[in-house]
Structures are given as C-alpha cells and as structure tokens.
Amino acid sequence: MTPAKRERVIKIRVTDEEFARLKGLSGDERLAEWMRSQCLGHDKAAARRRTPVPKADPALLRQIAGIGNNLNQVARRVNSGEWGAVERVQVIAVLMAMERALQALSVPSTEVT
Numbered sequence: 001m002t003p004a005k006r007e008r009v010i011k012i013r014v015t016d017e018e019f020a021r022l023k024g025l026s027g028d029e030r031l032a033e034w035m036r037s038q039c040l041g042h043d044k045a046a047a048r049r050r051t052p053v054p055k056a057d058p059a060l061l062r063q064i065a066g067i068g069n070n071l072n073q074v075a076r077r078v079n080s081g082e083w084g085a086v087e088r089v090q091v092i093a094v095l096m097a098m099e100r101a102l103q104a105l106s107v108p109s110t111e112v113t
Contacts, residue, residue, distance in 0.1 A: 028052070 026034035036042055
C-alpha cells in the first residue's frame with residue numbers, strides 16, 4: 001500500500017537563532033521529517049532516510065569524466081571495425097591492466113567517508 005501523498009504545505013517564520021536551534025535539534029535528519037515526527041509522533045525508524053552524499057573534489061570529477069569520454073571513444077572505435085584483430089587484442093590487454101590497477105586502488109565501501 002502506498003502512503004498518502006503529502007500535498008499540504010505549512011509555512012512558519014522563525015528568527016535566525018530559532019532556525020539554528022531547530023537545525024541543531026534535528027541533527028542529521030531532514031528538518032521537515034524531524035518536525036513531522038516531533039509534532040505528529042511519527043516513528044522515526046519509519047521515516048525515509050536520506051543517505052548523505054560524500055563530497056568529491058571537482059577536479060577529480062572532471063578527470064573521471066574525461067576518462068569516461070576516452071573509454072567511450074575507444075569502445076566506439078573498436079566496435080566500428082576500423083581496427084584489426086591485433087589492435088583489438090592490444091586494447092583489451094590495456095583495458096584489463098587498467099581494471100586491475102583500479103581494483104588495487106579501490107577502497108571497500110565501509111571505509112569511505
């Protein structure tokens with residue numbers, strides 16, 4: 001059964017100090033969910049939890065995007081039939097070496113902060 005759609009909006013005005021206090025009391029929980037649980041007694045465990053998005057270095061993200069673009073270009077060229085069997089085997093060997101290197105760098109998800 002799907003929960004009822006929330007269509008009503010309640011707006012309140014608070015001072016900067018009141019807002020800071022509410023944010024502090026809500027902790028990591030979204031303010032609207034925290035206020036709903038406080039005012040209506042909803043079970044906090046049942047409330048939808050948002051997984052915090054880890055911060056990433058923008059320069060690193062640009063480099064990763066560039067690597068993805070390069071891989072797409074290689075895949076397009078391999079699939080186009082421009083390269084012979086020898087070139088395709090060489091590309092596969094390089095890609096496998098890259099995969100091994102990336103796996104060696106990877107950190108288990110429990111250790112990522």
